[in-house]
Amino acid sequence: MRKLLRTIFLVDLIQGLWVTFRNQHPKNIYTEQYPAQRPRIAERFRGAPRLNINPETGETLCIACDLCALACPENLIVVSSERNKQTRRKELTTFTYDTSRCMFCGLCEDACPVDALELTQDFELASYTREGAIWDRQMLEEGPKPTWYRY
Amino acid sequence: MPEATFLDANELILNMGPQHPSTHGVLRVILKLDGEKILGTECVIGYLHRGVEKIGENRTYAMFAPYVDRMDYVAAVSNGLGYCLAVEKLLNVEAPPRAQAVRVILTELNRIASHLLWLGTHALDIGAITPLFYVMREREEILNIFEAYCGARLTTHAFRIGGLQYEVYEGMEKQVKAFCKMFLPRVDEYEELLTENRIWKDRLVGVGVLTAEQCKQYGVTGPMLRAAGVKWDIRKAQPYSGYEKYDFEIPTRTNGDTYDRYIVRIQEMRQSVRMIEQAVDDIPEGPIMAKVGKVIKPPVGEAYVSIEAPKGELGYFIVSDGSTQPYRVRVRPPSFVNLQALDTMARGGLVADIVAIIGTIDIVLGEIDR
Ligand code: SF4
Numbered sequence: 336m337r338k339l340l341r342t343i344f345l346v347d348l349i350q351g352l353w354v355t356f357r358n359q360h361p362k363n364i365y366t367e368q369y370p371a372q373r374p375r376i377a378e379r380f381r382g383a384p385r386l387n388i389n390p391e392t393g394e395t396l397c398i399a400c401d402l403c404a405l406a407c408p409e410n411l412i413v414v415s416s417e418r419n420k421q422t423r424r425k426e427l428t429t430f431t432y433d434t435s436r437c438m439f440c441g442l443c444e445d446a447c448p449v450d451a452l453e454l455t456q457d458f459e460l461a462s463y464t465r466e467g468a469i470w471d472r473q474m475l476e477e478g479p480k481p482t483w484y485r486y
Numbered sequence: 487m488p489e490a491t492f493l494d495a496n497e498l499i500l501n502m503g504p505q506h507p508s509t510h511g512v513l514r515v516i517l518k519l520d521g522e523k524i525l526g527t528e529c530v531i532g533y534l535h536r537g538v539e540k541i542g543e544n545r546t547y548a549m550f551a552p553y554v555d556r557m558d559y560v561a562a563v564s565n566g567l568g569y570c571l572a573v574e575k576l577l578n579v580e581a582p583p584r585a586q587a588v589r590v591i592l593t594e595l596n597r598i599a600s601h602l603l604w605l606g607t608h609a610l611d612i613g614a615i616t617p618l619f620y621v622m623r624e625r626e627e628i629l630n631i632f633e634a635y636c637g638a639r640l641t642t643h644a645f646r647i648g649g650l651q652y653e654v655y656e657g658m659e660k661q662v663k664a665f666c667k668m669f670l671p672r673v674d675e676y677e678e679l680l681t682e683n684r685i686w687k688d689r690l691v692g693v694g695v696l697t698a699e700q701c702k703q704y705g706v707t708g709p710m711l712r713a714a715g716v717k718w719d720i721r722k723a724q725p726y727s728g729y730e731k732y733d734f735e736i737p738t739r740t741n742g743d744t745y746d747r748y749i750v751r752i753q754e755m756r757q758s759v760r761m762i763e764q765a766v767d768d769i770p771e772g773p774i775m776a777k778v779g780k781v782i783k784p785p786v787g788e789a790y791v792s793i794e795a796p797k798g799e800l801g802y803f804i805v806s807d808g809s810t811q812p813y814r815v816r817v818r819p820p821s822f823v824n825l826q827a828l829d830t831m832a833r834g835g836l837v838a839d840i841v842a843i844i845g846t847i848d849i850v851l852g853e854i855d856r
């Protein structure tokens with residue numbers, strides 16, 4: 336009898352609807368208004384790469400040891416260097432990083448002995464051309480420039 | 487499927503997929519129908535084949551680790567754990583206790599995330615749209631923990647061979663505990679929405695029955711096996727990564743239908759929370775990395791390690807020829823094996839049920855096609 340009444344009055348369905356109703360409250364809004372409101376990215380996030388420079392002298396921290404290129408499973412980093420005749424040290428000439436093939440695994444970052452290569456919190460990597468996804472030394476040193484939208 | 491006898495007057499062949507939203511990816515199912523009744527099914531897979539096993543033969547052991555995340559991308563952490571354990575077995579090292587505890591926390595969180603996504607999509611397929619929004623909300627919290635811990639949300643690459651790369655971040659324990667506390671009432675909420683709902687029950691009870699005997703014949707594992715009444719969980723049967731230290735139960739049911747599989751997975755989420763709470767309360771101090779060389783070069787030999795992934799038994803079989811690259815990597819993906827049972831479950835049912843049955847297997851095509 337009780338079961339019949341419950342069936343007639345749709346108790347099971349109303350129970351579910353009540354849950355939906357409870358979640359209607361404006362404080363339960365979880366949507367992020369993305370371009371207007373930037374998401375909070377964790378510190379360890381592995382996003383767009385950057386080649387760090389010494390902020391005082393502007394010189395690159397990279398010692399052109401090629402370890403990042405060797406660690407990369409996708410073989411997408413190309414480091415070239417020249418030996419300086421006077422100091423007999425290797426100096427970085429070009430550095431290319433193909434973001435279109437990168438899977439942001441972080442192995443290159445872990446391999447770098449001087450923390451020159453770093454994956455940053457920026458995640459906006461779109462570009463209009465395929466070549467635009469290949470980043471050269473200058474782009475890497477300047478670091479990513481997040482887009483700010485204004486309304 | 488015998489093609490010749492196939493097309494008589496009453497039978498119809500219908501292609502479902504590969505671009506069908508409720509095949510959960512690019513699965514093509516050829517249905518042989520008699521009106522609304524399913525006479526047989528055949529799966530066509532391989533649309534997402536990337537040759538991951540072959541890639542493994544061309545990468546060093548450390549380099550291959552990020553690729554395994556891309557098989558079952560919904561449970562990337564479990565994949566990473568299985569692979570790391572297999573290579574550790576080859577190397578004959580064990581991760582230190584601190585690393586093991588963190589591994590347990592993250593894999594159990596990942597189990598919850600995977601089950602949540604399953605619940606949302608399964609309910610969506612059947613027509614209950616609301617749970618999807620709620621499960622995404624909770625899954626987001628888990629992904630935030632992953633992001634803060636290892637820097638990625640989906641393809642995490644959280645573990646390294648021999649232990650962990652990243653130390654626990656500041657406030658992780660608090661965030662995980664807060665999640666556990668918030669999550670249990672939310673599971674009750676999902677149950678309130680679905681468990682007693684008559685439409686949900688009408689669509690699920692008695693649909694896609696797979697008995698324990700059939701499960702064993704097909705090699706079906708995971709929640710599907712437990713819903714048929716077999717108390718088999720690798721975390722209990724062959725504990726790995728310190729699972730023997732935690733107190734939890736294996737939820738089982740007896741009917742082996744779609745509804746029971748739903749109940750089993752819901753219960754498993756609760757058990758996972760229980761385990762996470764125990765693990766996070768005492769993460770032992772100590773190193774996070776065992777002594778493995780910079781270049782990983784296991785001795786000649788082979789190792790098979792299987793773990794309890796959210797979808798079933800996930801196995802890695804690695805053959806080493808003593809070089810820095812594996813000679814052969816073979817993956818035993820749970821979804822691939824479980825998908826075999828689709829025909830048995832769907833035969834004799836109605837067309838509308840096939841969607842529920844595909845959903846209940848909990849497949850990820852990235853893992854099936856590899
Ligand atoms: S993040 Fe991974 S794939 Fe990308 S460059 Fe570094 S090592 Fe290569």
Ligand code: SF4
Pocket residue numbers: 396397398399400401402403404414446447448449450451452
């Ligand atoms: S590993 Fe670091 S220092 Fe060496 S080449 Fe790469 S970025 Fe430069």
